[in-house]
Amino acid sequence: MNERIETICWEVKGLKYLLLGLAFFLPVSISVAEPLAFLAVALWLYTLRHSWARTQLRGNPLLAPVLLFGMVAVGVSLLFGVRPLLSANKFHRLLFLGLIFIFDAALSRERAACGLKNLRLVMTAYLAGCTLLGMIDVVRIPLYAWRGGNIFDAGSMRDPQFYLVALCLLVSYFLSGLTRRMLWPWLTASLFSLLGIILHFKRGVWLSLIGVLALMAGMVRRRSLLLVLLAGMLIGLAVPQVRVRLSNLREVFTPRSGDRYVLWTDTAPTLFKEFPLGMGWCAVKQQDFALYSSRPVQPKLNHLHNNLLQVRLELGWAGVVAWCLLMGLGWYRLWRGGRKTNQPDEPWKWMGAGLTCGFTGLLINGMVESNFGDTEIMMLFCVLLGCGAVLHRMRIPEQAADVMEAVVHE
Numbered sequence: 241m242n243e244r245i246e247t248i249c250w251e252v253k254g255l256k257y258l259l260l261g262l263a264f265f266l267p268v269s270i271s272v273a274e275p276l277a278f279l280a281v282a283l284w285l286y287t288l289r290h291s292w293a294r295t296q297l298r299g300n301p302l303l304a305p306v307l308l309f310g311m312v313a314v315g316v317s318l319l320f321g322v323r324p325l326l327s328a329n330k331f332h333r334l335l336f337l338g339l340i341f342i343f344d345a346a347l348s349r350e351r352a353a354c355g356l357k358n359l360r361l362v363m364t365a366y367l368a369g370c371t372l373l374g375m376i377d378v379v380r381i382p383l384y385a386w387r388g389g390n391i392f393d394a395g396s397m398r399d400p401q402f403y404l405v406a407l408c409l410l411v412s413y414f415l416s417g418l419t420r421r422m423l424w425p426w427l428t429a430s431l432f433s434l435l436g437i438i439l440h441f442k443r444g445v446w447l448s449l450i451g452v453l454a455l456m457a458g459m460v461r462r463r464s465l466l467l468v469l470l471a472g473m474l475i476g477l478a479v480p481q482v483r484v485r486l487s488n489l490r491e492v493f494t495p496r497s498g499d500r501y502v503l504w505t506d507t508a509p510t511l512f513k514e515f516p517l518g519m520g521w522c523a524v525k526q527q528d529f530a531l532y533s534s535r536p537v538q539p540k541l542n543h544l545h546n547n548l549l550q551v552r553l554e555l556g557w558a559g560v561v562a563w564c565l566l567m568g569l570g571w572y573r574l575w576r577g578g579r580k581t582n583q584p585d586e587p588w589k590w591m592g593a594g595l596t597c598g599f600t601g602l603l604i605n606g607m608v609e610s611n612f613g614d615t616e617i618m619m620l621f622c623v624l625l626g627c628g629a630v631l632h633r634m635r636i637p638e639q640a641a642d643v644m645e646a647v648v649h650e
């Protein structure tokens with residue numbers, strides 16, 4: 241029995257260490273984060289031979305929507321997809337959905353206080369990764385412009401969304417009562433995350449951040465945050481490049497740009513009529529847009545810059561229903577679970593509001609970007625959904641039993 245307990249402890253610790261590494265490297269390097277995610281999924285599947293792991297899996301509130309979305313993605317792609325082999329080559333990305341259950345298995349095995357402490361460690365590793373990424377961007381992007389490049393071309397769609405989630409966590413941490421010992425780490429992480437999100441010059445992320453910080457002000461009942469937010473907006477408008485990006489916003493919604501206006505009003509409706517059941521998971525190519533659009537579309541573009549439209553195009557209405565169930569229930573669990581950690585005597589109450597607003601920010605940005613279709617951001621979605629599953633279980637003390645007790649009762 242002791243050997244069995246020791247084996248289980250090492251398996252769970254292994255999952256926790258893999259999640260710590262994944263959280264740190266996800267903003268920094270996908271070439272490191274992706275193998276860590278697959279290793280974590282493999283180890284988690286191995287732990288399912290234990291009854292406690294199967295019990296936790298059955299009790300996960302997101303099990304049904306995850307299974308539904310996975311089955312719809314595979315079924316639509318193989319039965320109705322236009323390029324089933326291409327979709328099959330991308331099915332491995334669905335394994336990232338397992339991160340939702342891995343967080344639950346690795347971090348919820350102990351009682352509520354320890355489970356929240358483990359979750360705090362993982363999200364602190366994520367903040368450290370975002371800080372490192374910010375340090376790199378603060379050097380890389382200005383250097384690119386100094387060498388003669390267009391500073392607006394140096395940014396990416398992916399990285400600002402990592403900063404978005406990081407800033408939500410950092411702001412909620414500050415509002416919950418920042419200790420003197422954590423002041424300088426907090427200032428460092430906040431500075432580089434803020435500089436990073438500005439230097440990428442992505443307007444959708446900026447607007448998402450403004451919206452979720454306003455939401456946070458309501459969640460934590462701090463109206464003073466709205467005044468700070470307003471002051472930050474005015475300071476941002478003092479940067480000439482920010483004003484240029486905002487003034488160019490109208491060009492996105494003109495037919496001449498070949499951008500979102502053309503995609504949403506011309507390309508998407510035509511493709512929906514041609515492929516009512518969906519084209520298949522990750523099966524859309526740029527040539528499809530060029531073939532079915534009556535107006536010119538930006539070159540190399542193979543997505544509709546909107547999560548719902550992209551899921552509708554790939555997986556039909558069945559995929560839209562499954563995706564909305566997953567995201568909606570995931571948001572609800574984050575919000576409900578976060579209310580538990582928002583109690584005055586809870587030392588890590590910042591996580592609830594930060595995780596909920598970070599997830600909301602990704603969803604808002606997903607209205608103008610197909611961010612769920614990006615590998616790194618899909619993994620970030622799954623990480624946040626996994627956090628929601630942990631917070632949900634922490635609200636139910638009898639479900640947060642120690643793994644030792646579970647082994648004894650096997």
